[in-house]
Amino acid sequence: METQLEPGLYIVAGPIGNLGDLTPRAAEILRRADVIAVEDTRVSARLLRHAGSDRPMLPYHDHSAEGVRARLVERMASESVALLSDAGTPLISDPGYKLVRDARAAGRRITTLPGPSAAIAALTLSGLPTDRFLFMGFLPAKAKARADTLAEVAALRATLIFYESGPRLSDSLAAMAEGLGDREAAVSREISKTFEETATGTLTDLSARYADAPPKGEIVVIVGPPGEVPPASAEDADAALLEAMERLPVSKAAGEVAKKFGLDRRGLYARAMELKA
Ligand code: SAM
Numbered sequence: 001m002e003t004q005l006e007p008g009l010y011i012v013a014g015p016i017g018n019l020g021d022l023t024p025r026a027a028e029i030l031r032r033a034d035v036i037a038v039e040d041t042r043v044s045a046r047l048l049r050h051a052g053s054d055r056p057m058l059p060y061h062d063h064s065a066e067g068v069r070a071r072l073v074e075r076m077a078s079e080s081v082a083l084l085s086d087a088g089t090p091l092i093s094d095p096g097y098k099l100v101r102d103a104r105a106a107g108r109r110i111t112t113l114p115g116p117s118a119a120i121a122a123l124t125l126s127g128l129p130t131d132r133f134l135f136m137g138f139l140p141a142k143a144k145a146r147a148d149t150l151a152e153v154a155a156l157r158a159t160l161i162f163y164e165s166g167p168r169l170s171d172s173l174a175a176m177a178e179g180l181g182d183r184e185a186a187v188s189r190e191i192s193k194t195f196e197e198t199a200t201g202t203l204t205d206l207s208a209r210y211a212d213a214p215p216k217g218e219i220v221v222i223v224g225p226p227g228e229v230p231p232a233s234a235e236d237a238d239a240a241l242l243e244a245m246e247r248l249p250v251s252k253a254a255g256e257v258a259k260k261f262g263l264d265r266r267g268l269y270a271r272a273m274e275l276k277a
Contacts, residue, residue, distance in 0.1 A: 005032045005080035009103045011096065012036075012082050013089040013115025017218070018192035019050045026113040027051040033082035037072060039095060043086040055082075062098040069099055076108040087218075089117040093137045093163055118191055119161045122220035125198045126159075126186035129225060133159040139172055146172070150179030157225045164219040173207035176223055184224040190217040241272050250276060 010029045015021040030036060030053040037060035038044035044057055060068060060083070072081055083090045083099060090096040103110055119135050134153065139146045139162060153160060160180075164172055169187070176185070180203070187206055188198040195217065199206060203223065237257060244253035254269040 003032065005029070005034075006109060007076060007078050007080055008109030008111065009076050009100065010080060010082045011090050011100070011110070011112040012084045013113055013117070014044075014047055014084055014087060016088045016116045016118045016121065016192055017190065019047065021116050021192055022047065022051060023113065023115050026115055027053075029080075029082055029113055030055065030084070032080065034079035035072075035075065036082045036084055037099070038084050039086045044084055047084070060095060060099065062095045069102055072099060073102045073106050073108065076103055076106070087118070089115060092117050092119060092135070116192070118163070118218065118220050121191045122186070122188040122198075122222055123159065123161060125188050125191070126222035126224075127200065128159050128184060128186060128222055130159065132157065132225070133161055135161045138163045139175075141168070143175070146175050147179055150176060154180050155226070159225055160223040162221040162223070164221050166214040166216055166219060169214055169219060169221075170207050170210040173203050173210065173221065176221070177203035177207060180223060181226060183226065186222045187215075187219060188222070189215050189219045191220070193217070237268065238271070238275065241268065241275060245272060245276065 010033060012026045012029055013023075014026065030048060030051045033055050036044065036048070036053075036055050036057050038057045039059070039061065041057045041059060048055070048057070058072070060072065075081055083096050085094040085096070088094070091100065100110060123130055123133060134156060136149070136153070139149055162172070173185070173187075177183075182202045182204050184200070185203050185206055186198055186200045187210070188196075190196045199209065201209070240257045241253055244256050247253070248256065250272045251269060254272050258268050
């Protein structure tokens, strides 16, 4: 064992499929921590072997008995506790939030070893807007709950990120098309592994593509934001101009309508003069 770490909680991101993505700093913490809280000891044993760690593991879930969490938080006073998930970043659709919450409440030292997360990796592959996004985790399995969840976010001007599984994929994509509109989307599977693949298209196209052949492996669905409001029709623009001209001089009326509809101001000014004549 290497030298002792400072006591506290170390949130350690692991790979999402490719062991080579474990960062050197994360590997070092896994070799030096007093204990490693894991979801599944068999899954994490492989990563620990890869990191050259012989540190003891302890199974932990947020729904573990309160006593398990309390004992871990207690140990953090004098020992280093690493938190590791089966894949990727702990707490992201994985256990850990309650452990961090309680460790913080107890005044323990907390640090994170950042690394891969399938959500961000898929977002970067999608070619969809990244300036505003919302992580949705897994959609509920039941149709009504799934539709309700989609309805909650349908109006948001944000790219949406969903975790999915192969057997549910086609149905989920169809439900998204129904609940969100037929938006542009991307399906990424097996990121960082041998059979990594990203397919793009509308939700309806992608749903049809996977209907007869559910894909194998781990999947993330990225759904683009709703489309722009359709351009104002000529009648709408005329009506708005006429109304504005009753209150304002022609140039100001054209400016107001141009701003409202996102139209060209000079074109609207010319149209306003026509209407006036
Ligand atoms: N904590 C993990 C993270 O940071 O990405 C996510 C854990 S969640 C229980 C597992 C889900 O993440 C999978 O069902 C899949 O939707 C997604 N996932 C994990 N690894 C993936 C990969 N290599 N390619 C695509 N999706 C992946």
